Amino acid sequence: MLTDEERQWQDTVQRYMDRNVRPIVAEMEKAGRPPAALLKDMGEQGLLGSFAPEEYGGGGGSLMTRAILAEETARVDAGLDATLFVNISLVARHLIRHGTEAQKRKYLVPLLGGTASASICLTEPHGGSNALSPKTVGRRDGDGWVINGSKTFITNAPIADFFMVFARTSGEDRRAHGGTCFIVDRDATGLSTGKPFDKLSLRSSPTGEVFLDNVRVSDDQILGEVDKGFYYMLEGLDLERVFEGASNTGIAQACLDLAVSYSSEREVFGQRLSEYQMTQDKIARMAMGVEMSRVMFYHLVRAVENGEDVTRAAAVLKLYSSEAAVEASREVVQILGGYGLMEEYPAARLYRDAKHHEIGAGTSEIQKIIIAKQTYEKARPAH
Template structure:
């Protein structure tokens, strides 16, 4: 079942139709096998770039699609419905483009954005560290001033596409060790820069096709023009990017939940017990009704937040709400889908056990759901 679309232009409709075709023909059929074997589908991202789907929310003058975020997120949902590693990978890549697209100079944009949004390059977002996950302002990776630019030393952790990316949107401390959020700057760092390396990928319970690894910086020399935005203003860039990134995670969560519901519905119609399809029993029918309702509510919440963003209005609180509700919904729906399948749902013969394992990470990435509640409560306090 394709996503329920909320579109306003023929071009947007064509984008969703194209995405659905790619998902059904090239993405969904290989998801289970590649996840089982931890295969990173780099070729899929090249295909999406060629189709114009990797730069949808960015300016056309640099090769982007100039689409509203409302449209872009529905494309992400459709991709995640077919394979979460791809949907989340597109969300992370879009996140990695944001600092340069929003805060870079005209020269930086002209030099880097066309290859980034066109799919020639795949990006990663380097913010988290082993000791600064939820407390992102406590990061310790340092970028010291040199005569020609900056020298970076430190290590990042839990980086999606770590070791596979062609460039990194890096956040490092340029101020004093105790400067907190005020002493952080943003940099654009090509992956082939000398001194930059990666740790072995993490062994995860799900999302095995999406590499997550530490990224290491050992006397990495950067030119001055690697700085994105003003020195010391990087934490504001990071938070601004994460507001948009949380909407990407919400869209991924809805896509995964939709896939779980589709599988549960199909099984409930073919599986028979006591002479009837199990979907005809009220207890299971009510469970499916709740799953569908939660998905629809989550979808409308992320679309509502996207419309605020597209209108240039504040949307940070709504982005946190959307990420919170959608990822909790994905976990609940995937768990209920396993229940619908009964014992078969606990086996790898059906996809719902994979959906359940994958859903969990969505409650953690780009700010845990506990952090989302903190963000929301702080907004409520200010409004009060």
């Protein structure tokens, strides 16, 4: 399902991650952020903007190249993947699709070059899944806008150079029309961020709060059109869930690799763990989850490239792949036994990181609601 060029890209990314990222995962987890030098090097190596237009520093490749990077990054460190996920899969793609030429030059170019990070400011303290009912508002004031509100659980907030802030500017609560996306620079008067959260999962990716107190912005800091921001957000959610499938596949693959390696060497009661049928059952189920997740996310990336509607299928992928990753992480801890509980082994980190994906980008419960609703809508009448 990959072209020869995409397979070459996959090999390149795998080698880079194993050589440059794997040795510093523990350091990133302790620091709570990826090193700026790493992001810059990834930008210089062309890893970040593989699918972006060449005129902005991208590689002009397929969207699949971005999905491959997500899987291979998550295979080594899901925290780093989360930071890149926001910078590239979300913010950069929004800029490519809806940004002005000036916005692309100011914000997109440094993102692809690895010299800037960004945040998507959507979730609020009163609830994350009710995205169309923000309390953050933007009001017209003279020749500009004033934004007031707060956001929480914002990936990259402690290190972001700019923020895409979704605010209600008109319209009714729980309606897509009337939301606007503002691009706000970190040094804007009235914008502040809280201290980084101490998280269970994705510890090498910083997360925090964003506060907006009478933040003034001009018209040229609006992404796309006024009152159309929530449509951009909803459009981005489908792709976000497809890339979640790539990330989950990477985590599950890492679990499988570790489980196979350990069980092939560990001896218990005179036999290698790999010779016990209960171990083989676990390995088979893990391998099944990896393969099914990968096949589906490959399929959906191609569908997105072709402009197809993938809302229901993306929810299915997100739900299935996150559950598969969580199962794989649970089983690798079980196979390693006491060693699986030790932080010096990657199993404990994989166990923590996998759980995030049943919550972030829409909980499993939300995915089930989407799947059921769309299934009913598409059902044929009984005869």
